[in-house]
Structures are given as C-alpha cells and as structure tokens.
Amino acid sequence: MARVALRTSDIQKTASHFTSQGLIVNGPVRMHRRRPDGSLVKWQLLYVGHEEEGPELPFFIQWDEGDEDRRQDLIRNKSIRNHPAGGSMQLNHVGIAVNDLEKASRNWSQWLNVAVNETYIDDSLHAICRELKVPGGSIIFYEPRGENVISNVVAAVGEGPFRVVISGGDVEQVHTISGAVYSIRK
Template identity: 40%
Template sequence: MGARLTFDHAVHFVDKPEHAPAELAKLGIHTVQGGRHESIGTYNALTYFDLRYIEWIGIFDPKLLPPHQETHRYGLVDTLAGDGYVKGLSRIALRTEQIDELAAQLAAQGLEVIGPVDCSRRRPDGKLLQWKLLFAGLPDEGLPLPFFIQWDDSDEARRADLTANGTIADHARGPLALDYVAFTVRDLQETVSQWAKWLSLEAGEAVYDDYWKGKKQALHLGNFQLIFIEPDLEGLAWKYLQARGERPFLVGLNSGLDGVSEQYVEVHGSLYHLR
C-alpha cells in the first residue's frame, strides 16, 4: 500500500490573476486574491471548493523566474520559462501526509524524483503559509505527472482558517464540488496503466465517448476522478490536444442540485464543466 493521495488543486495560468474574482463571479463562482511567491516572480488568485481548489497563477516579474535548469524539470518552471506562456490548465497537485514515503515509493519505481522542497507564501493578511513540494517524472514522459504537496497545517486547521478569512465561502451558483479533472492524451492505455502503477490507483473501464470523440478511462482517487481522453476524431478534445499537448483541459464542478442546467464554459484557454 503506497502513500495515501487526495486531490489538492489544479494550476491554471492566466495573464492577470487579479481579474479572476470579478470574471468568475459572473459564473456564480466565489474567488479571492491569493498572494505572491516573492522569490520566483509569480502571484495568484484562488477558487476553493472545500479544500480542493483552482490556482489562477500569473507572473508579476519575469526576471525572478528561476532559470530553466535540471532541478526544475518536473516543476512548473518549464511552462513559465521564456517570454510568455500558454494560458490554461497546466498541472494538478495531489496532497499527501507521507511525502518522504511517497518520494521513496516513486524513486523505487524508477522515476526521477526532486524534493521534498520547502516552500512558503505570505498571504495579504500577513499569515505565512508553509508546505513541501515533491516532483517526479521521466525525461520522455508525455503527460506530466501530478506534483505532490504536504501542507504544514492539518486539513482541519486549514479548513477552519480558510473559512474564517472568507477564502472558503458559499458560491452563488450553489454548493459546488470540484469532482474531476480531464486530460488529453495520445496513448490512453499506456498513460493510465503507468499512472495507476506509479500512484497506486484503481482504473475504471475504458469506453468510447461520443461527445469527446475518443476513448476515455478514469482513475479513482476516492470520490474524485482523473479522466483521460484519447481523441481519434476532430472535436473539442482533439482541438485541445493539438493546441496544448498532453495536459489537463477540463475541470468538473458539480452543484449536486437537481434541475441545474449543464454547460461547458471556456475560461482562459481551458474548459469548465458546470452542472
């Protein structure tokens, strides 16, 4: 049995994170300003669904971005490096309370592992947030693996703090839950089998999806799903695969309410499934 993993957050690159609260309010989604990662030149806004969240990240000073070095191969810097970056979903983070055990588990399977690395960010209210990050992968991988996070505070303490300061709050659209992220891939069978093995997750049945025009399969992370789609005909999934490669392209938000209209909305280069 490997280290226990839960979904933590999705990283979505935007030009101006400070615009996210007003933009998402039009969809009935509560979002707050985050803070700055002063040492690497990035800043964010945050949309929480209990402890799962979306990080809307942008650059405030390109000169502070870490150089594109071997030590950042499996981090986010590869996406940020250069004169610009592609807007949209980029990576997901999985949460663990056993990050050292997880590092050993991934290394034992032949993956290159970087970390755990100590990180921190000071919130606008002055509180210092601290966490550890772990990165892993292979040089020739297609879809980048999630990165892994271990927060210094417990889930209970974080939930109470984030609720008290208004970061976790009701959404005008209803009691939304972030319940899946979907990825475009070029080889469904290989990707799902590798992720299932590396992350000790159970895979569902592979099926053909007429809406996405391709094969689809899910990995189960408790009541959360990682969905992989290998499109074989031109359509939305094909478009995102051609434009952005093997990356997350879709986030599912579920109100759990009967009679709610279902829609796919494009937000800064990626799709959000509202239902």
C-alpha cells in the same frame, strides 16, 4: 491548465514511492508565503517526472497544517465561501487529453498505485475514456476519436489537463479560461 496537484500527508513517503518506481523526483521543496493579514502559510512541494511519452505527472503538496485546521482557516479568511452556482459542490474529475489512452492509464495507475476503470466512449466529446479514482475525485484520460476539441488541445499544447468538472451545483455552468473548460454540474 498545465499540471494537476495532488495532496499528500507524508511527502517523504511519496518521494520514496516514486523513487522506487524509477521516476525522476525533485524535492520535497519547502515553501511559504505571508498573507495580507500577516499570517504565514507553509507547505512542501514534490515534482515527479518520467521519460515516457505522455502527460506530465501531478505534482504533490503537503500543507504544514492538518486538513481540518486548514479548512477552518480558509473559511475564516473567506478563501472558501459559497459559490454563485450554489449547492454543495465538490470536484468530480479532471480530464486529461492523451494520444495513447492504454499507455497513459496503465502508467499512471502503476505510478500512483490506484485502480483503473474500464474503457468507455464519451460520445459528446468523441473520445475513448478511462477513469482513475484518486482521493477527492477522479482523473479521466480522454483519447480523441478523430479530429475534435481534444485532438485540437493535444495539437495546440500537448497532452495534459484540459477540463475540470465540479458536481453538486444548483445551476449548470461552463466557463473556458485560458483554453481549459470548467464545468459545474448539478
């Protein structure tokens, strides 16, 4: 997992916001693809960068159709369907491995214009953590305490996303795909 995507409904305003923050902005870039059924899907992407040390910022996407129309279309073409883990699942959080929790959470909070929660300890991962609430879920930064799975991620691939947690499943599952951990929780 290399980068997180966040949805926006006004990509021009999003680009202006990051430009005013002094960040490097590339886009928006118009894109499209034709589905096997012949329908055309259109969207715009915006890439945001910074010269600070730390994880890459998310990229931003704006679909050319409204949320509800897109959702109904995805249900119709079976891109959204019931998962074998059951339940009413939704994104809980994306975990991002970082070397400097204070700096990463402070920068992202400022750049994304979101509040940051208090620092806490995750004993199971041996990490100091801090959560940023974003629409549709959370981003949690994990700074390793000693040598552990998070320090191994940072050493192997650098700072960035390493974990996705989905909540609301009927069955708890954990899958590792390309080094990233995907967890389904009840």
